[in-house]
Amino acid sequence: DTAVSQTPKYLVTQMGNDKSIKCEQNLGHDTMYWYKQDSKKFLKIMFSYNNKELIINETVPNRFSPKSPDKAHLNLHINSLELGDSAVYFCASSQGGSLTDTQYFGPGTRLTVL
Amino acid sequence: GDSVTQMEGPVTLSEEAFLTINCTYTATGYPSLFWYVQYPGEGLQLLLKATKADDKGSNKGFEATYRKETTSFHLEKGSVQVSDSAVYFCALRVTGNTPLVFGKGTRLSVIA
Numbered sequence: 001d002t003a004v005s006q007t008p009k010y011l012v013t014q015m016g017n018d019k020s021i022k023c024e025q026n027l028g029h030d031t032m033y034w035y036k037q038d039s040k041k042f043l044k045i046m047f048s049y050n051n052k053e054l055i056i057n058e059t060v061p062n063r064f065s066p067k068s069p070d071k072a073h074l075n076l077h078i079n080s081l082e083l084g085d086s087a088v089y090f091c092a093s094s095q096g097g098s099l100t101d102t103q104y105f106g107p108g109t110r111l112t113v114l
Numbered sequence: 115g116d117s118v119t120q121m122e123g124p125v126t127l128s129e130e131a132f133l134t135i136n137c138t139y140t141a142t143g144y145p146s147l148f149w150y151v152q153y154p155g156e157g158l159q160l161l162l163k164a165t166k167a168d169d170k171g172s173n174k175g176f177e178a179t180y181r182k183e184t185t186s187f188h189l190e191k192g193s194v195q196v197s198d199s200a201v202y203f204c205a206l207r208v209t210g211n212t213p214l215v216f217g218k219g220t221r222l223s224v225i226a
Contacts, residue, residue, distance in 0.1 A: 004157075033213050041152075041201055041221070045213035056213060090157055099146045099207060100165045103214055105157040 003027050004106040006091050012112045013081055021076045021109045023091030031055075031096030032074040033103065034066060037088040046089075049074055050096055081113045116141045118204050120217035127194055127224050135189040135220045137178075137204035145206040147171075147180055147187040148214065152201045161189075161202070194224045 004025045013019055025032065034046040048056035052068040063079045074091060091106040121136040139145065146165045150158040162171030167182035176191045187204060201221045205214040 035213070041219040043158075043203065043216040043219070045215075048213050092158075099209065100163065101207075102148075102160045102163070105150075105159070107157045 004091055004093055004104050006089075006106040006109050008109060009107065010110050010112075012114065014114055015081055015083060017081050018077070018079045019081060019111070020078070021089055021091075021111070023074045023076070023106055025072055025091075025093040025104070027093055027095075027104060029093040029095050029104075030071060031094050031101075032068065032071075033092040033094075034074065034076050035090045035092060035105075037090060037108070039087070043090070047074075047076075078111075081111075083113050086111055086113045116145070116206060116208055116215045118206055118215055118217035120202075120204050120220050122218075122220070123201075124221040124223060127222070129196055129224055129226050130193045131224075133189070133191040133194045133198075133222065135202055135204075135222070137187045137189065137217060139185050139187065139204075139206050141185075141206055141208050143208045145208045147178070148205040148207070149176070149178055149187070149189050150203040150205060150216075152203065152219070154200070158203065194222070196224045196226055198222060199224045 031050045047066045049068045065077045068074045088108045092103045094101040094103045117140045148163045149161040151161045162173040164171040164180035170179045178189045201219045203219045204217040
């Protein structure tokens, strides 16, 4: 069973379009995250949710809107896509609350904006 | 702010060579430290972690020791294999619900 899954794995779209990436975890974790990995492999946190509540928003443009319908899901909607949004987006989850918690990552969604 | 600095890659080694990837950190408080590995085309997997000074994390022949005095968490392996070729990320976390702060990653290529 996949612990953290993301769909789609690849997403190719035109500038100006709106797209969504879905994430689901079956680990019973309380906290979920979205990270962005750029072309140089640098990973940066975008959002963090705990029990469906947003707890971290790292100066991400408001074209990006996360939605957590329940504890097991954290979806990412992106409006008016720009070339600079091309990257690999990783969802992750952790039990939360402990400094030593392991974060489990999904396989990533490679977004290409043309 | 909190940050992690890793040695620049790429690192290319022959099979059975000794590996060291340097990692130093800056953090307020007392962080937990992690090494994650990303194999080609995959997501990140936890490789090992350490939660207090002098703790040694180890897994799959890799080791790293939490050195508070030098704020370091260097990754080592005595004999690398081709299958170890991947990107390695050092990371820290300073409080429970916060996300990881990653270094920029070090690409390792092991040739037969």
